[in-house]
Amino acid sequence: MYTGEERKKEEREHRLPPLPKAEIGKVVMRFAPNPNGPPTLGSARGIIINGEYCKEYKGKYILRFDDTDPKTKRPMPEAYGWYLEDFEWLGYKPDEVIYASKRIPLYYEYAKKLIELGGAYACFCKKEEFKKFRDSGTPCVHRNSSVEDNLEVWEKMLEGAYDEGEVVLRIKTDISHKDPAVRDWVAFRIIYTPHPLVGDAYCVYPMLDFESAIEDYLCKTTHILRGKDLRDSELRQRYIYDYFGWEYPVTIHWGRVNVLEFGKLSTSLIKREIEAGKYEGWDDPRLPTVRALRRRGITAEAIRRFYLALGLSESEVNVSMRSLYAENRKIIDPQANRYFFVADPVEIEIENLPEEREVLIPKNPNTGEKRVLLGEKVVYVSRDDFEKLNGDNVRLKDFCNVILGKRAKFVSYELLEAKKGRNIIHWLPKSFSKKCKVLGDRIWEGYAERGVEKEVGRVVQFERFGFCKIEKANDEIVAIYTHE
């Protein structure tokens, strides 16, 4: 139950600023990834921010695959499904899914119209050659070709009459525009590599800026929210909008996110490292992909709050995963059942233990549920604790006090004899511990408490160790380390 105070706090913290020029029910937004790998924590920002606004304004949410580069950033066939999957897992449902690669003829139509309007021309300059023109702000000879000539070259491009790199279609902007990034940019280029979705149906592919400009117009996109890296796109695309007399959507750009723990991990870099065997796959728990986070037990809600808290700031931010973990902990801590996991176990025998006894331990402080553990002579404690507290009077949590050692001396059952806090450690009876392996930055081998095998698929708290998601429970329990 929230108190009024708490609720207010919550709302203040997680509210997005109002969307400019937005009307309830009339907003159309899109999230447009290239499916050259699964969604990452970075992609999640786009999915979430756009998704939240769509929810708030009861708008239409489009998932658009910008998959028009079969060569350099080649789409992965599996990744389309991964996006659909993670999109919904994060809590959003696309009202429409668009595959740019399946709509290429549409782009051709607009390209032709643009040539007819004198807004585009075929350019035979080599890329390095054109760079000189761009840098100096001077036109190349092709810029003045007639509409008829351009049209003819364009048709021949489509027929496959040219080689890759021989000719491109450029948008005629302002060749001396003060920002070199917008000067006569490339709209279409020739690629003969077959596309994973449409094969060799086409050999002329649009560049992102062209495809995106046309799609946003066709879909009546009202608001574009994306990273700052695409800021210049607006400047470039506006030329197309101006030629056609269209109105450009409202744009908002957020700054780059640097996640401390991951550094600069691009999708293509991760791909290479997976191929090199450094990671098990795209859901390797060490990776910042959405599926890896899910596998680890990070909740969608935590990721959502994390990004809502970041907001729409244009400055680039350096954040730590610890912020995400803090959000996640707030969500899972009240639900997670408690168990003992003894990492790097040391076997100890309690001399002169008066009797074996079953002890009741809280399983879930929230529900008051308890679990039962057999307090017996031979128990495991973790190497860490053993080394730090050897010879000390320690409390085996909920069981008894002993002087810690390979051969430990029983002191008493009384809790009061233990100094509260510092020397209470967890333990496991030798007779029914299950082998358990925890996968994280490193691998911990040890024993887990009986009962954990019933928690497959759920996140539990291994007391004094951390939250873990139980993944498998066969001969051995396998858990993924979630966070502290």
Added chain:
RNA sequence: GCUCCGGUGGUGUAGCCCGGUCAAACAUCCAGGCCUUUCGAGCCUGAGCCCCGGGUUCAAAUCCCGGCCGGAGCACCA
């Protein structure tokens, strides 16, 4: 080099558009304490910030100019 965007405690965010109520708020982190049979959770206290320099003004975190620092774009990538 050219262009654009940013710079508020250690980190992140709010405030900036519409100057005063901001000697600056919230979260997290850190330090100490309380509570607790987890080193978890919760509670309390504390430390810590407007990049720099000019200008405008009775008054500047807020407006203007210059500098410095950071980032992004300048691809036949997205």
